[in-house]
Amino acid sequence: MTFNGWLQIVVFLALIFAVTKPLGVFMARVFARERTFLDPVLRPIERLLYRVTGVDETHEMRWTEYATTMLLFSVVSMLVLYLIQRIQGVLPFNPQHLGAVAPEHLAFNTAASFTTNTNWQAYSGETTMSYFTQMAGLAYHNFVSAAVGLALAIAFIRGIARRQMQTIGNFWVDMVRASLWVLLPFCIVGALLLVSQGVVQNLKPYDTVKLVEPQLVQRAGPDGKLVVDASGKPVMDSVTTQTIAQGPVASQEIIKEWGTNGGGFFNANSSHPFENPTPLSNLIEMFSIFAVSAGLTYTLGRMTGSAGHGWAVWAAMAILFLAGVTVAYWAESKGNPLYPPTVDQRAGDSQPGGNMEGKEVRFGIAASALFATVTTDASCGAINGWHDSFTPLGGMVPLVNIMLSEVIFGGVGSGMYGMLIYVVLAVFIAGLMVGRTPEYLGKKIEAYDVKMAMLVSLVFPLVILSLTGISLVKEFGTVGISNPGPHGLSQVLYAFTSVAGNNGSAFGGLTVNTLWYDTATAFTMLLGRFFMIVPMLAIAGNLAQKKYVPPSLGTFPVTTPLFTVLLIGVILILGALTFFPALSLGPILEHLLLHAGKTF
């Protein structure tokens, strides 16, 4: 670990701290439908959208109607995405003449993946998706799945803030305002910033260039094995050209981060030089992943009239973030103990050192460990280095981050409502400890609320652990494993944790484009998204209609450091109780064996 590495981490957190209040205030104004400086441009577009879609913007919805419209919109837009993939061959913007996305279970998996803000990639972008599919299918869902998440978080906060009311807002209005005010303006600026760094943005066919030094390579058959001739010598091919994939990348790259989606334009995601060309673009992308979610903590404080509560939640998130990045940075800096002594793994001013397998030189260890932590604290899932090749403990950090339900800043909107579920549980536990009915910002937390919160907290590990278990004992599951030994268990565990948490990053060696994994992960993504949302909206609806109870001496204050500590405790204890056994069989065992010199 170097001083410079730590400085990069501290500067990053300082930027997130700085953006929290201004963005939080802005979002509170947007969703309260107050005037903002963008209204002269956006208000006419908004009104036009309502006119053509028949939305009455003054209409208020109960939680059931809010949930129904959200589900209908998700289903319809998911079907459209499936259709686009299947007919992309006849659609425009397809200079590579890519055919329909096949097989069907891959198109289905991808449709579920992008609708649920997961962006799990069972496909490889540059060889599968036309520019039209990337723009109007995938990047489009990057916008709306984030907008849906944001709308839901705001609806939940309204549930807390409102008193004796039956309604929690209008889904269409919240979704449209999230897209137009919160997502689109920054993406226009951010996309151009990324292009200035070297992220490509064009609609031309792939370039073919002549290699500076032509190469002889051994020919590999379709099964990946090297081809040999009759005398047993390897068959050599001469490679004289390089085909360079292009596309409208920047416009998709920025919303992929700002909307915590994570699905790469290219297979290599944000490690590809055309997606993330410089350390500065890397910082812009990491900043974009956290910004909205950090801002939402301030929005929470402002809308509920308790700015201190917003900051107490922010502090819990920041502490958990620092804990994660410290472990990841430390583990990756140590490198691989089994490399021969002729290899120099020490960091210095002329080399990054550490565990560089699956990492880019321009990012080195600090910016790669930081990116891995950020992308899994949030439900982003973009990567700038392969988590599969991280050291066992370094790779455990992203896994644990997702297991904690991605509430460390978290996904756009989903991080906030996920955290509020933990807050309800924390307040409930505090109430049990002092023997009084728990209250949260003037609302009594009762049996119904806690039952719904527990439903959310239990379904998540149940789905992950049972499907991981099935995959590990069945041939159709184990056949996808590429790294044998305890790491193989980690690969499968990571896959189902990632899809259930709607993250989308992976231990990428696992072969997931099979009937079993495509189908099982698709349903897990849908379950992980919508089974979480519906009980959450039920709590919001229930809270909105409750009376305000003025704070008394027995009320547990939710603005203090004590509350922050309790909240962190609840998050860690719930996570540890459910997942520690699985972790000990995967990354922890691998760490111990690796340092004992054992390979697989």
Added chain:
Amino acid sequence: MKKHLLTAFLMTVATTILLGLVYPLLITGLAQVLFRDKANGQILYRNGEAIGSRIIGQPFTSAKYFQSRPSAAGNGYDASNSGGTNLAPSNQKLIDRVRADATTWHAGNPKQLIPVDLITTSASGLDPDISPASAEFQIARVARERGIPEETLRNLVQTHTHQRDLGLLGEPRVNVVELNLALDDLAPKP
């Protein structure tokens, strides 16, 4: 319910036009006007012929060039098929590969330790960079093969070393494609 379904459909179509077509095409237009070279991938030309992108790595394996990192993209540096090995640190295949490569590198330059980035594959398989230490590690060999003084090469490497962005971000790095093109200009391949 029926009304909501109709709204859902119309909303999908309307927002797809706005966010899925108007927005990316607007960005494409602006990018093509404001940052033409970068928006098109910074293609390099020599004698009128496209010979690569400034920021996409290429395979260099001969002793006369500064060699790039090993790559898992297709057959190596396949820029239409990016990706890494995804080998776990405990995978025997990784350890075997690293040991074999280390033996080769060590035989070529026993005096220095091998910088780790030179024997590990990158994430994209298209990493255009190596560390300054990895460039330094190869200077003696390239100087010998090309018959140019080591000091000249050291200066060349220095001028092609990018420092950390804003003095803070990322790591110092040497772009291998640019460096080798400059090398060809300096002393044509014998």
